[in-house]
Amino acid sequence: xxxxxxxxxxxxxxxxxAYLFLAGAGLGVLTLVFPHSDLxxxxxxxxxxxxxxxxxxxxxxxxxxxxxWQLHAFLATGTxxxxxxxxxxxxxxxxxxxxxxxxxxxxxFFRLPVALAHVAxxxxxxxxxxxxxxxxxxxxxxxxxxxxxxxxxxxxxRLLMRLRSExxxxxxxxxxxxxxxxxxxxxxxxxxxxxxxxxxxxxxNSWNAASERLFGWSAAEAIGKPLRSLxxxxxxxxxxxxxxRILLEAPEAVKVMRVESELQRRDGSVFPAERTISRVRxxxxxxxxxxxxxxxxxxxxxxxxxxLVREQAARAEAERTTAMVSGMQLLVDAALRHxxxxxxxxxxxxxxxxxxxxxxxxxxxxxxxxxxVIAASSGGPAVDERPAPIPxxxxxxxxxxxxQEAQLAHNPDPADIADPSMRAMEIDSLIGVPxxxxxxxAGVLTVCATAPHHFREEDLGLLRLAADRVALAISHARVYxxxxxIAETLQRSLLPDKLPKLPGLDVEARYLPAAAEAEVGGDWYxxxxxxxxxxxxxxxxxxxxxxxxxxxxxxxxxxLRAYAFENHDPSxxxxxxxxxxxxxxxxxxxxxxxxxxxxxxxSAVRWVNAGHPAPLLVAGEAxxxxxxxxxxxxxxxxxxxxxxxxxxxxDPDSTILLYTDGLVERPGEHIDQGMARLAAGVGAxxxxxxxxxDHLIGALVPAAGAPDDIxxxxxxxxxxxxxxxxxxxxxxxxxxxxxxxxRRWLGHAGGSPHEIAEIxxxxxxxxxxxxxxxGVGGPFQVSGVLVxxxxxxxxxxxxxxxxxxxGDQGRGLALMRALMDTVEVTPTPEGTTVRIRRAxxx
Amino acid sequence: MTEGLVGLEIEEREDVVVxxxxxxxxxxxxxxxxxxxxxAVPTSAQGLVVDMSRLEFIDxxxxxxxxxxxxxxxxxxxxxxxxxPGGEPVKRVLEIVEFNRAAPxxxxxxxxxxxx
Numbered sequence: 001x002x003x004x005x006x007x008x009x010x011x012x013x014x015x016x017x018a019y020l021f022l023a024g025a026g027l028g029v030l031t032l033v034f035p036h037s038d039l040x041x042x043x044x045x046x047x048x049x050x051x052x053x054x055x056x057x058x059x060x061x062x063x064x065x066x067x068x069w070q071l072h073a074f075l076a077t078g079t080x081x082x083x084x085x086x087x088x089x090x091x092x093x094x095x096x097x098x099x100x101x102x103x104x105x106x107x108x109f110f111r112l113p114v115a116l117a118h119v120a121x122x123x124x125x126x127x128x129x130x131x132x133x134x135x136x137x138x139x140x141x142x143x144x145x146x147x148x149x150x151x152x153x154x155x156x157x158r159l160l161m162r163l164r165s166e167x168x169x170x171x172x173x174x175x176x177x178x179x180x181x182x183x184x185x186x187x188x189x190x191x192x193x194x195x196x197x198x199x200x201x202x203x204x205n206s207w208n209a210a211s212e213r214l215f216g217w218s219a220a221e222a223i224g225k226p227l228r229s230l231x232x233x234x235x236x237x238x239x240x241x242x243x244x245r246i247l248l249e250a251p252e253a254v255k256v257m258r259v260e261s262e263l264q265r266r267d268g269s270v271f272p273a274e275r276t277i278s279r280v281r282x283x284x285x286x287x288x289x290x291x292x293x294x295x296x297x298x299x300x301x302x303x304x305x306x307x308l309v310r311e312q313a314a315r316a317e318a319e320r321t322t323a324m325v326s327g328m329q330l331l332v333d334a335a336l337r338h339x340x341x342x343x344x345x346x347x348x349x350x351x352x353x354x355x356x357x358x359x360x361x362x363x364x365x366x367x368x369x370x371x372x373v374i375a376a377s378s379g380g381p382a383v384d385e386r387p388a389p390i391p392x393x394x395x396x397x398x399x400x401x402x403x404q405e406a407q408l409a410h411n412p413d414p415a416d417i418a419d420p421s422m423r424a425m426e427i428d429s430l431i432g433v434p435x436x437x438x439x440x441x442a443g444v445l446t447v448c449a450t451a452p453h454h455f456r457e458e459d460l461g462l463l464r465l466a467a468d469r470v471a472l473a474i475s476h477a478r479v480y481x482x483x484x485x486i487a488e489t490l491q492r493s494l495l496p497d498k499l500p501k502l503p504g505l506d507v508e509a510r511y512l513p514a515a516a517e518a519e520v521g522g523d524w525y526x527x528x529x530x531x532x533x534x535x536x537x538x539x540x541x542x543x544x545x546x547x548x549x550x551x552x553x554x555x556x557x558x559x560l561r562a563y564a565f566e567n568h569d570p571s572x573x574x575x576x577x578x579x580x581x582x583x584x585x586x587x588x589x590x591x592x593x594x595x596x597x598x599x600x601x602x603s604a605v606r607w608v609n610a611g612h613p614a615p616l617l618v619a620g621e622a623x624x625x626x627x628x629x630x631x632x633x634x635x636x637x638x639x640x641x642x643x644x645x646x647x648x649x650x651d652p653d654s655t656i657l658l659y660t661d662g663l664v665e666r667p668g669e670h671i672d673q674g675m676a677r678l679a680a681g682v683g684a685x686x687x688x689x690x691x692x693x694d695h696l697i698g699a700l701v702p703a704a705g706a707p708d709d710i711x712x713x714x715x716x717x718x719x720x721x722x723x724x725x726x727x728x729x730x731x732x733x734x735x736x737x738x739x740x741x742x743r744r745w746l747g748h749a750g751g752s753p754h755e756i757a758e759i760x761x762x763x764x765x766x767x768x769x770x771x772x773x774x775g776v777g778g779p780f781q782v783s784g785v786l787v788x789x790x791x792x793x794x795x796x797x798x799x800x801x802x803x804x805x806x807g808d809q810g811r812g813l814a815l816m817r818a819l820m821d822t823v824e825v826t827p828t829p830e831g832t833t834v835r836i837r838r839a840x841x842x
Numbered sequence: 843m844t845e846g847l848v849g850l851e852i853e854e855r856e857d858v859v860v861x862x863x864x865x866x867x868x869x870x871x872x873x874x875x876x877x878x879x880x881x882a883v884p885t886s887a888q889g890l891v892v893d894m895s896r897l898e899f900i901d902x903x904x905x906x907x908x909x910x911x912x913x914x915x916x917x918x919x920x921x922x923x924x925x926x927p928g929g930e931p932v933k934r935v936l937e938i939v940e941f942n943r944a945a946p947x948x949x950x951x952x953x954x955x956x957x958x
Contacts, residue, residue, distance in 0.1 A: 531847055732868070732869045732870035733870055735868050735869065735870060736847050736866060736868070736870070739866070739899070754931070754934075757899070757931035757934075758931065758934065760899075761899070761900075761901055761931065761935060764868060764899075764901045765901060765902055768868070768869050768901060768902065768903065771869065772869070811902045811905055811906070811939050812901075812902040814938065814939065815901070815902055815935060815938055815939065818938040819934075819938070
């Protein structure tokens, strides 16, 4: 508890004294203005009032710079002035009041002994005045009676105090100092912290027990050594020098410093420490002391705590992110699993609701950038009503679409909610976010919460995140739908919708799209009639799916047809195609291809295999045989690969099967198993291509559909019988094909080479006529029958037979007549029938 | 050079042009082939030999082509010779249409060239 006078600083005390002086001067002036007797002496009073006022000003101005003794001097001066005023002017009641104020001032602002001294001065002054003016006054007697013992008591007490302090002997003082030092040392030694003191030269002069424990140096070793090299590691020494310099030169204000640095033990090990350094002045000497504490444990604890906090935060963040990401991934997965936009949105709206923990969700899709329609809704009660399109700007959802900003509404008006299903709910809060795809508003996603659920501003961010995923899914689905439509159309146009009718050959194909696959595949096939009755069979598989694959198929198909029609060798054709695929900018373009040319006249098949599964040949009742030879790399893999051509016999009553890997590949199974299954399936199947393919599909393709696209193509070199019938388009190119068929049949019928040549020539004349004169009508038919070594061939067309006339036409008929035994020409309004016969003798 | 299924090689030997036909000559290739051969014979040439010894098939369109060539060369006073070995289907057709009335038919090329 501080004493009263300690509460005020000297400035306050000085200013208060200045006011007191001013008040005194004021009283003097009042006495002049209103004199109570003739005794008032103007001149002296004016001088004293002026002196008091001047002193008042001086004190006020110097208030903050005055020292305590100066203040006492001023107060004493004040007492003297008051006493002089009292002497010159006849005493009034005002003077005791002034003296009282002065005394109160002294008691209020000064220590008791000083205050008493001032009071004594007042008493002396007042007493002198009283004695001079009124020697017999009662006041004087009172003052003497009270003041004398008071002053005497004070003086005696001060004297006694002095005597007491000086009374201790030098020996006693030395013991007292030793006791004090021992006490201090004991206190310091028992202190948990190391205590070190150094003199101004930096030499240790105090080193407690804790210091010995901490640093490993005993007090005897440490004292007198420079602290610098004793406890500071090299890298801390400069900092120590700097700090010591500051402390030595520092103004008085810097007395305590707290520093964290590294210190060094005797064994050279370094540890983090906290130093509390003080500067103490003992007489003329400056001593620096420091408490030192190893804070390694504290640092470790702090680090561990920080680490723990960081780990916990990281784990919480990771868990939150994981939950969010997996939730969002569900949104994206939904887009990938379904085929149509409608399916995706139905799924998404449910997932959005569960990810956001919302009570209901609605997805609106934008139409014509002007209105919204409800595309999917989840959570609300089932409602039959299908609302009309909502123009942008109307209802909550419409405003979100118009502003393209996420919005949050609390307790929305049901009339403001566009989805009738959501309208029926008691909604606490409603969030709407725009779905933006490719920079355009694609729709709006709204979710609502019913009490006790509640959405806050923070939930907007989460919903925006969900909306991004939904918009992405919509965008993907739309692109996908568009692409899928184009690709499907393209692919349909690339697969022959009707296979050509080939005399003596039966060809059938099947195409099965993958069951679960949304995109069209790159499987394709083609059947190309070639010159001289040959036919090209193509089975290919372009890597990849969708539009890119379909357009590659388109290029390959056109190119292959072009090369094939130019009568190039199969190997040349495939090499050209390889160049085409290799030249594609897209490195990933690759295609497998099997190109086989069937030559019925030679009963042969020639093929080139660019990385494709080997075709299967089944001859008569023999075991099915894979045509393994001629296999090379797929198209587009090497710039100049060699595609070798291989051939095999393909007699009448043989069937060749081409297919894509989808038929034989099953997940988790070696392809050899699929091939074995195929061979077994073909062995058990009928030989006619149509029934053969249907049997294979039934036997090899799972009822639920195959995982990949499957294309199948079968061609049968028909067994030659006593009868044949074929149909040809009315074009010059049909003639060669007809002749090939006819030669084979005539060969089978036992004709000699001459007979075959001549009958073929005659038949050609009939067919030429059919081609030249059949109108725009359909194809012409050629049929033959062998009856007891006589062949009868009928050529039927749907045009008008020209009567024999001069020139070529006449020669045709002449040739037929010369070469055949009989020639019958039967013209009808519908067409012309030419029947020619010849007995075989060769 | 091919037109349809017929192959054609044209060779100029001194004053004579030799056109060798291979494959099958029918309506699909006859017209264009006849044009080519006709254009290949310069007015300065003495004549043309159409070698059909390796031709596998001929029909009335091919025959018409030959008659056309015969007319064209006759109007320019140039000789036409046809090579078609006896016993072959082509020779048989030429006999039936009595092509020898338009131009001589020889069994081999040397014989044909010797007559020009």
